[in-house]
Structure formats: structure tokens, C-alpha cells
């Protein structure tokens with residue numbers, strides 16, 4: 001994981017006129033510090049260490065904010081959240097990332113591929129399809145884990 005630093009995340013929010021509240025910072029910090037994507041329930045549990053009785057609805061709102069701001073991604077394969085690893089401040093929340101999801105250790109590797117992006121855009125356009133979300137999740141086994149037999 002090479003998530004943005006908290007300072008970089010704060011700067012990114014400021015550049016877009018967004019407010020990085022204490023809760024948003026706390027939620028982002030927990031996600032960015034985690035080696036694996038974190039589920040909402042685990043986040044709530046971990047937040048209890050830094051906040052008295054965090055309300056689930058406010059935590060979900062903070063997650064929505066972080067998703068919109070492009071700081072985190074929701075990884076559908078794991079039903080969990082991970083910090084975006086692409087250090088470009090220019091990308092939006094629906095930037096065309098590709099995540100390799102290890103089924104064994106749950107660790108992620110995120111990268112971008114302009115050629116693949118262009119191909120998806122062209123194919124979608126051919127079908128008159130407007131792409132809204134395009135984080136591609138690929139499941140498999142990372143270099144540190146044994147390939148299951």
C-alpha cells in the first residue's frame with residue numbers, strides 16, 4: 001500500500017473546496033494504515049478507539065465523502081474499502097483504476113493503464129453506454145502467496 005499521506009489527502013480536499021473533517025480524517029487514516037481493505041463494520045470497531053460511540057450513519061457518510069473525493073475505493077470483491085494508491089491529484093473518483101485483488105491475503109495492487117481505458121471508452125461508446133464507474137477488479141493470487149491448487 002502506498003496511500004497518500006494524511007497531509008496530501010487534506011491538500012487534495014482543500015484544492016477541491018472540500019472539508020476534511022476530523023471524522024473524515026480518522027476514517028481515512030484507518031483505511032490508509034490498513035494493509036488490507038477494511039470493511040465498514042471493522043472500521044466502526046476501530047473508530048471506537050479514537051471516538052466515543054461513532055454513529056454508523058456518520059461513518060457511512062464519511063466513507064461516501066472519501067469515495068467522492070477519490071481518496072478511497074470500494075472493493076466489491078471484498079466488500080471493503082481501500083485507499084486509492086494512485087498519487088495523482090488530477091484524477092476524479094471514477095478514475096480508471098485496475099486493482100489486482102489477492103484472494104489469499106486480501107492485499108491489493110492498483111495501477112492505471114491508458115490504453116485499456118481508451119479501449120473501454122471506445123467499446124462502451126459503441127454500445128451507447130455511459131460509463132459511470134470503472135474500477136476494474138481482478139481476482140487472483142499475489143506474488144507473496146502460494147497459488148491454490
Ligand SMILES: [Zn+2]
Nearest residue numbers: 084085086097
Ligand atoms: Zn485509485
Ligand SMILES: [Zn+2]
Nearest residue numbers: 102105142145
Ligand atoms: Zn497474497
